[in-house]
Amino acid sequence: xxxxxxxxxxxxxxxxxxxxxxxxxxxxxxxxxxxxxxxxxxxxxxxxxxxxxxxxxxxxxxxxxxxxxxxxxxxxxxxxxxxxxxxxxxxxxxxxxxxxxxxxxxxxxxxxxxxxxxxxxxxxxxxxxxxxxxxxxxxxxxxxxxxxxxxxxxxxxxxxxxxxxxxxxxxxxxxxxxxxxxxxxxxxxxxxxxxxxxxxxxxxxxxxxxxxxxxxxxxxxxxxxxx
Ligand SMILES: [Zn+2]
Numbered sequence: 271x272x273x274x275x276x277x278x279x280x281x282x283x284x285x286x287x288x289x290x291x292x293x294x295x296x297x298x299x300x301x302x303x304x305x306x307x308x309x310x311x312x313x314x315x316x317x318x319x320x321x322x323x324x325x326x327x328x329x330x331x332x333x334x335x336x337x338x339x340x341x342x343x344x345x346x347x348x349x350x351x352x353x354x355x356x357x358x359x360x361x362x363x364x365x366x367x368x369x370x371x372x373x374x375x376x377x378x379x380x381x382x383x384x385x386x387x388x389x390x391x392x393x394x395x396x397x398x399x400x401x402x403x404x405x406x407x408x409x410x411x412x413x414x415x416x417x418x419x420x421x422x423x424x425x426x427x428x429x430x431x432x433x434x435x436x437x438x439x440x441x442x443x444x445x446x447x448x449x450x451x452x453x454x455x456x457x458x459x460x461x462x463x464x465x466x467x468x469x470x471x472x473x474x475x476x477x478x479x480x481x482x483x484x485x486x487x488x489x490x491x492x493x494x495x496x497x
Contacts, residue, residue, distance in 0.1 A: 330411025
């Protein structure tokens with residue numbers, strides 16, 4: 271996984287769009303979709319990374335707030351709009367149903383908000399499944415997405431072990447500790463999170479102690495050594 275650190279502007283530029291406002295963006299990239307997630311304490315939805323380190327549970331989205339709907343959090347998340355068109359939930363649900371009928375899984379790029387204006391690109395995921403569950407007051411969708419390991423990764427055990435999702439709270443801690451700079455040279459552009467301990471040795475708990483920020487140059491230097 272890349273785990274690039276990008277500004278809001280860089281994220282929009284990568285997706286060739288002026289602004290990214292919505293969390294769910296069906297087929298934004300033409301052949302793939304884009305979702306924005308947040309595990310921050312003030313996040314509007316309950317997004318989570320599972321223990322396996324490669325699966326994300328992404329909550330569907332609410333009806334828009336209107337004069338009649340004062341509190342969208344008390345209304346079932348909708349499959350269709352008032353005019354009967356599919357919502358973003360509906361489009362993602364449809365893709366899962368198509369997959370159950372044998373279609374390939376939808377590819378979804380995931381960006382995660384770390385701080386205001388600071389995002390991390392979590393890589394490409396496949397949309398595997400969804401469930402509709404009652405969260406206590408209404409029905410919500412939970413989409414299951416799994417990290418797609420690139421073919422260049424799958425041939426190398428070391429790289430595959432590095433392709434685990436780093437939890438958001440660890441990233442936030444590391445970002446503050448490293449001052450938003452490469453831990454080796456202090457560069458402030460083309461940064462990403464790097465974790466050092468192979469999954470097999472470090473277990474499922476990735477902590478700030480084995481994660482650091484590296485620039486593209488120092489990441490390349492590191493990959494050369496591994497190869
Ligand atoms: Zn550097």
